Amino acid sequence: MQDFSKINLDNTINSGQVFLWQKEEKYWFGVNGQNILKINEFGKIKSYSNQKPDYLRNQDNLEIILKSISKDKIINSAITKYLGLRILRQDPFQCLISFIISSNSNIQKIKICLEKICKTFGEKIFFENKEFYLFPEPKTLAFASINEIKKCGVGYRAKFISEASKMVYYKKINFEYLKNCEYSEAKELMSQIPGVGNKVADCILLFSLDKLEAFPLDRWMIRILEKYYPQLFELSTKTITQRQYQKLHEKIIKYFGTNAGYAQQFLFKMERENYKKNWL
DNA sequence: CCAAGGCCTGAATG
DNA sequence: ACATTCAGGCCTT
Numbered sequence: 001m002q003d004f005s006k007i008n009l010d011n012t013i014n015s016g017q018v019f020l021w022q023k024e025e026k027y028w029f030g031v032n033g034q035n036i037l038k039i040n041e042f043g044k045i046k047s048y049s050n051q052k053p054d055y056l057r058n059q060d061n062l063e064i065i066l067k068s069i070s071k072d073k074i075i076n077s078a079i080t081k082y083l084g085l086r087i088l089r090q091d092p093f094q095c096l097i098s099f100i101i102s103s104n105s106n107i108q109k110i111k112i113c114l115e116k117i118c119k120t121f122g123e124k125i126f127f128e129n130k131e132f133y134l135f136p137e138p139k140t141l142a143f144a145s146i147n148e149i150k151k152c153g154v155g156y157r158a159k160f161i162s163e164a165s166k167m168v169y170y171k172k173i174n175f176e177y178l179k180n181c182e183y184s185e186a187k188e189l190m191s192q193i194p195g196v197g198n199k200v201a202d203c204i205l206l207f208s209l210d211k212l213e214a215f216p217l218d219r220w221m222i223r224i225l226e227k228y229y230p231q232l233f234e235l236s237t238k239t240i241t242q243r244q245y246q247k248l249h250e251k252i253i254k255y256f257g258t259n260a261g262y263a264q265q266f267l268f269k270m271e272r273e274n275y276k277k278n279w280l
Numbered sequence: 281c282c283a284a285g286g287c288c289t290g291a292a293t294g
Numbered sequence: 295a296c297a298t299t300c301a302g303g304c305c306t307t
Contacts, residue, residue, distance in 0.1 A: 104288085153290090156286095199302080200304080216302085221302085241281075241283085
């Protein structure tokens, strides 16, 4: 019998969903918006703000969810091997900026850019005798100049970051609303943000806005589907268009169900480990 | 609706 | 050494 309450923090943090985490001794320390979290190996959280978000989504019924996506040998072996891998519930604004930066980039560089953004625009605080920089608030980035943002190494994405921050600050994007509405509406609204396309929108929806039916389709996931599910999802072209993305997503939901986001995370983790990619 | 090209940047490749 | 390619996309034409 599998222990569905198990948590594997190392695998969870090293699965491409978060970037501002570091391990010290037996603890992981990470920036989550205006908060710093310290998590031990059992998933117990201590936080700078003393507020404890359900960062590890302990309220999800993992047994029901994982059983619901266990459709074949491939996904089953990924779940068995990486049991304890969680989807995190991140701060939405930080998640938004992180994945705008992620486009056309890689994990190492994303991490460096985000660290510079925190150091340049975030508040410096001390927690557990260590120095941290919080993630900047939307207001700060909204009023920062494009050039200041560019100095963090984000290149052409600087104006996207600026615009996105303004939309959040002026409540054209309301995360509380997005958390409570349907996936399709949330996706449509998120896609209005410059620099946010299909893939980035799905990452933000899955990792910070409680949309477990989001299934981010990046180059890696496309490759994974081609490799393991060639007959199921029959992908033809290399560059995936808006319409193809949508149709593929519909097929995925039909196959894995409405918790497909978890399936994505397990498949992604499995394949990336096979290629021994460096994480954090 | 689709295909092609440009885009900051740094690491990898030739 | 130096040029070219490419990376976990998005946007415009």
